[in-house]
Amino acid sequence: MKAVILAGGTGNRLHPIDSDVPKAMLPVFDRPLIEHTIIQLSRHGIREVVVALSYRARDIVGYFGDGARWGVKIRYSVESRPMGTAGALGLLRDIIDETFVVVNGDVVQDIDITRMITEHKAAQARITFAIARSETPEQYGVVKLDDSGAIAGFVEKPRSSDGAVESVSAGVYIMEPDVLASVSYGVAANLETDLLPRMAANGGELAGSVQEFYWRDIADLVSYRAAHKDILAGKAIIEIPATHIGEGIWLGDNVTVHPSAELIPPVFLGKNVTVRPGAVVRGGSIIGENTLIDDSATVANSIIGQGTWVGAGSEIDNCVIAGGSSVSSESVVRDYACLAAAQSPGAAAREIASEVRV
Ligand code: GTP
Numbered sequence: 001m002k003a004v005i006l007a008g009g010t011g012n013r014l015h016p017i018d019s020d021v022p023k024a025m026l027p028v029f030d031r032p033l034i035e036h037t038i039i040q041l042s043r044h045g046i047r048e049v050v051v052a053l054s055y056r057a058r059d060i061v062g063y064f065g066d067g068a069r070w071g072v073k074i075r076y077s078v079e080s081r082p083m084g085t086a087g088a089l090g091l092l093r094d095i096i097d098e099t100f101v102v103v104n105g106d107v108v109q110d111i112d113i114t115r116m117i118t119e120h121k122a123a124q125a126r127i128t129f130a131i132a133r134s135e136t137p138e139q140y141g142v143v144k145l146d147d148s149g150a151i152a153g154f155v156e157k158p159r160s161s162d163g164a165v166e167s168v169s170a171g172v173y174i175m176e177p178d179v180l181a182s183v184s185y186g187v188a189a190n191l192e193t194d195l196l197p198r199m200a201a202n203g204g205e206l207a208g209s210v211q212e213f214y215w216r217d218i219a220d221l222v223s224y225r226a227a228h229k230d231i232l233a234g235k236a237i238i239e240i241p242a243t244h245i246g247e248g249i250w251l252g253d254n255v256t257v258h259p260s261a262e263l264i265p266p267v268f269l270g271k272n273v274t275v276r277p278g279a280v281v282r283g284g285s286i287i288g289e290n291t292l293i294d295d296s297a298t299v300a301n302s303i304i305g306q307g308t309w310v311g312a313g314s315e316i317d318n319c320v321i322a323g324g325s326s327v328s329s330e331s332v333v334r335d336y337a338c339l340a341a342a343q344s345p346g347a348a349a350r351e352i353a354s355e356v357r358v
Contacts, residue, residue: 001117002096003046005034006085007105008054013220016337017305017322022056024105025063026218027306027323028227029240030252030270030289032063033218034105036238038070044113046101047072052088054079083188086195089175090183097177104171108227109215110237111172116209120174125207127179127199130170132215137166139219141192143208151206156192167208169196170215214238221320221337228286228303232266242268252289261293270306288323 011023018026025032034051041049049072053060057078067074077091089102099120101113111130120128131143138158145167146152154169169192182199183189199205214236216227231238232248242250248265254272257263261275264282270289275281278296285299288306293299295312302316305323310316314331321327321338 001046001098001100002048002050003041003101003103004050004052004089004092004096005037005103005105006052006088007034007060008052008057008079008082008088009106010055010082011106011219014218014224017221017224017320019322022059023218025056025059026224027288028108028218029231029238029242029268029286030306031241032060033108034060035064035070036108037103037105038064038067038072038074039239040110041101041103041113042071046113049074050077050092050095051075051105052077052079052092054082054088081188083186084194085191086183086189087187089180089191090185090187090189093177093180093185096180100175100177102173102175104217106218107171107215108218108231108236108238109170109172109213111170111209111213111215112211113172113174115211116172116174119209120207123207125174126176126205127196128174128207128209129196130172130213130215131167131208131210132170132213133165134168135165137164137168140168140217141196143167143169145208151200151208153200154192154197156190170213171217174209225303225320228268229284232268232284232286240268242270276312294329 007024011018014023024034028036038049051060051074053076061076064074079088116128134140142155142158143151144153183195216223218224218227230236240250242252244250249263250268252269252271255269257275258277260277262280267281267285269287272290273287275293276295279293280298281287281293283301286303288304290307291304293310297310297312298315299310300317302319304321307323308321308325310327311329313329314327317334319333319336325338
């Protein structure tokens with residue numbers, strides 16, 4: 001069976017950490033977001049993956065190549081201009097001729113895809129999609145169910161939900177190949193606003209898969225941080241590429257922690273991280289690979305991107321620091337997301353930091 005990962009969107013709500021990488025390549029525990037999806041697909045026996053790309057396609061192709069490293073064969077469909085989530089699928093009609101899986105490339109989820117495929121076949125649906133429950137449905141496509149639980153329609157990003165918990169599409173679908181013929185070739189269109197509402201109106205073509213699963217759309221810095229915390233807390237079946245040495249501490253290869261430094265769980269330290277004398281890392285912090293936490297620095301409740309230097313005596317609390325940043329000694333940075341600021345003095349880092357509050 002083939003799977004398509006939709007990863008061509010521009011995304012614009014993760015400033016500043018996505019200034020240098022497409023959203024699909026944002027690190028989640030030192031792995032690009034869609035690498036977790038490719039691993040999941042492979043676990044469910046899927047051996048052929050098509051990645052539908054547009055924005056910054058080269059970054060993704062360069063990293064994944066032919067997919068051999070992950071035990072899958074990866075092909076790429078590159079749109080010269082974004083075709084939308086349905087339009088992107090419409091371009092694939094010549095290479096897909098059997099039931100296939102579609103996954104949004106910007107979600108962290110552990111949906112049981114094998115079970116979805118079984119449910120899809122049993123329901124004889126044209127599209128089966130995973131249904132999640134959300135307390136913030138105004139950010140998503142809301143699925144309207146009728147009294148019998150059948151899908152009656154869609155409302156894309158409703159203006160207000162008045163706090164109601166609603167059923168939303170989790171961005172994972174099983175589809176029949178003839179669905180692709182329902183999309184006009186070469187015309188931009190979206191699944192949630194065009195194809196799915198049209199099919200819902202026809203009746204009987206859509207089925208929902210309601211299972212217990214972890215799901216988070218990485219739409220903004222809040223959800224980016226929440227996904228890391230949830231994975232650290234074991235709420236999602238997502239592999240953390242490090243050794244769990246116990247008590248909520250994950251260490252990548254070649255990590256050096258000075259005996260006088262302190263790690264207060266849960267924490268993740270990626271490979272080649274160095275924690276110097278007297279430094280403290282705590283409170284659900286994620287330290288990206290090749291980062292140096294210098295003497296007596298404190299990092300709490302923060303995500304520090306790969307290859308960052310946290311200067312001696314500095315304090316970072318409740319921040320997302322983009323990879324490649326430099327936080328000068330004795331800096332105090334709280335409640336902010338910081339741009340990569342290599343070579344910047346502490347004051348400049350703080351100035352930049354003040355752009356985005358997290
Ligand atoms: P936000 O609205 O900020 O979340 O931006 P987005 O561009 O990521 O849009 P959306 O959440 O609707 O996208 C869902 C998934 O589809 C993401 O993984 C996107 O990368 C992908 N996607 C969105 N638009 C396109 C497109 O035109 N072509 C392709 N190939 N993928 C797309």
